[in-house]
Amino acid sequence: MFKRIAVANDGSEGGRRALELACDLAKLHRSTLHMISVEELPDFPATIDEVAETKQAENHKFHDVLAHARKIAKAKGVKLQAEVVAGHAASTIVERVKAMKADLLVVGFMGHSALYERIIGGTADRLVRLAPCPVLVVK
Amino acid sequence: MVDNVWLTSALWIGLALVSALISIRLALSVALIEIMVGAIAGNVIGLPLTPWINYLAGFGAILLTFLAGAEVDMDVVRRNVGASIGIGFVSFLFPYLGCMLAARYLLDWDWPQAQIAGISLSTTSVAVVYAVMIETGLNKTELGKIILAACFITDLGTVLALGIVFASFTAWLLAFAAATVIVAWLMPKIAPWFFAKVGRRVSEPEIKFLLLVLFALGGFATAVGSEAVLPAYVIGMALAPAFQRDPDLPHRMRVIAFAVLTPFYFLKAGSLVEAATLVSGTALIGLFLGLKMATKFIGILPLTRYYRFENREGMYTTLLMSTGLTFGSISALYGLTNNIIDQRQYTILLTAVIASAVVPTVIAQRWFLPKIGAVKQEV
Numbered sequence: 001m002f003k004r005i006a007v008a009n010d011g012s013e014g015g016r017r018a019l020e021l022a023c024d025l026a027k028l029h030r031s032t033l034h035m036i037s038v039e040e041l042p043d044f045p046a047t048i049d050e051v052a053e054t055k056q057a058e059n060h061k062f063h064d065v066l067a068h069a070r071k072i073a074k075a076k077g078v079k080l081q082a083e084v085v086a087g088h089a090a091s092t093i094v095e096r097v098k099a100m101k102a103d104l105l106v107v108g109f110m111g112h113s114a115l116y117e118r119i120i121g122g123t124a125d126r127l128v129r130l131a132p133c134p135v136l137v138v139k
Numbered sequence: 140m141v142d143n144v145w146l147t148s149a150l151w152i153g154l155a156l157v158s159a160l161i162s163i164r165l166a167l168s169v170a171l172i173e174i175m176v177g178a179i180a181g182n183v184i185g186l187p188l189t190p191w192i193n194y195l196a197g198f199g200a201i202l203l204t205f206l207a208g209a210e211v212d213m214d215v216v217r218r219n220v221g222a223s224i225g226i227g228f229v230s231f232l233f234p235y236l237g238c239m240l241a242a243r244y245l246l247d248w249d250w251p252q253a254q255i256a257g258i259s260l261s262t263t264s265v266a267v268v269y270a271v272m273i274e275t276g277l278n279k280t281e282l283g284k285i286i287l288a289a290c291f292i293t294d295l296g297t298v299l300a301l302g303i304v305f306a307s308f309t310a311w312l313l314a315f316a317a318a319t320v321i322v323a324w325l326m327p328k329i330a331p332w333f334f335a336k337v338g339r340r341v342s343e344p345e346i347k348f349l350l351l352v353l354f355a356l357g358g359f360a361t362a363v364g365s366e367a368v369l370p371a372y373v374i375g376m377a378l379a380p381a382f383q384r385d386p387d388l389p390h391r392m393r394v395i396a397f398a399v400l401t402p403f404y405f406l407k408a409g410s411l412v413e414a415a416t417l418v419s420g421t422a423l424i425g426l427f428l429g430l431k432m433a434t435k436f437i438g439i440l441p442l443t444r445y446y447r448f449e450n451r452e453g454m455y456t457t458l459l460m461s462t463g464l465t466f467g468s469i470s471a472l473y474g475l476t477n478n479i480i481d482q483r484q485y486t487i488l489l490t491a492v493i494a495s496a497v498v499p500t501v502i503a504q505r506w507f508l509p510k511i512g513a514v515k516q517e518v
Contacts, residue, residue, distance in 0.1 A: 041273060042162065044496045045266040046170030046401075046465045047203070048210045049393050051273060087274040
């Protein structure tokens, strides 16, 4: 049913759960599995160094995220293609999903307060609205 | 409470901490959040400015400008000297003249006030452009390097204008200019030699040496009616190659700047914003933002055609170069601190500067992203 599954993993607990379920689905449907991780850089920075230091910190973080993801995929017997992209989470994931023509996007759900959801909104909400394919939100 | 130095310090650092946490949560620049937090605190609870707060804020501005100069990549400027100087100079000159003349003849501001308007709105935010470059992968392309180099030239124009326009043209100004040029020429030779001699110590003699140079030249600048950030930027540019070879020293200076000093600067900048003017001055804020963007377009877009940028790349370049934040706020605050502009004019200009960091970036990213794939990497 799903030829190409994309999973968004930001290194959080929700991202890990999404990855595990995506691996199970990929095995069940014999799909290719692509993991997308987005390095979020600060918007409207004051100095180049603010950007460079954030990028370095994100590089470190996603180095571990990638290693952990490969372990999970290997344990489940699934081949994982992973990429780390700098940008804004929702728009970058949507762009990558469109580019790879994924049939399904799997994302984790991070519970925020009702006030946060109302004012700022979560990435999962935005992905459900903007993604060009079905979205599975894992809680 | 103003008399209690430690309680006042706790308040300001508390606001800085809140700003840092908000910036991390929202992935927004801490400088922008500090300005907003300062504006809210200044209008809600009042943030009285004491001499020592003004000193720390001024120190922060000097260090910020020095570190901005130290980020200039002179190799990139040299490799694309025609395009970068051409685009950078026009990027400064057109909004400077356009906004200054509009302030003078449309709004009937005095000439010094109009100058501040022109200088504040002539800037380009190198950091905003750099962040966008990283996200799009353009930082690795020749186009991206030309844009960045042009941004450095624009900021140099802004800093020079701020340092020269309000200075008294006396023999002392010439002496200051000569001293700055000589020190800038000597520093790339002396500083590495001195750093190698003293080595890395807990007492940080390298940082103390740099601060001595910045304070001495800053004091000279102030004495002749110029502005301390001018020599700071020039010395930063002179040391940029050395700092790129050894990034640990600028990193340590950034820690000092961002932990303790620049929060006082940005919080102060925000605290002086008048809430009432944000509402009553909306039209003027929009006017200045529109003028900045329009003049950048008139100046830069034709040049991008001349240097054979594609249409989309030309629009993208022009929009990115319409951004501004740090130097714009420094210029506006300079005007207020030196009683050239009043608080209403300051509010209008600072808000227009902040809007110029946001609006062109959003438009560029949404509609004019060049067709280059985002840089994918496996970490």
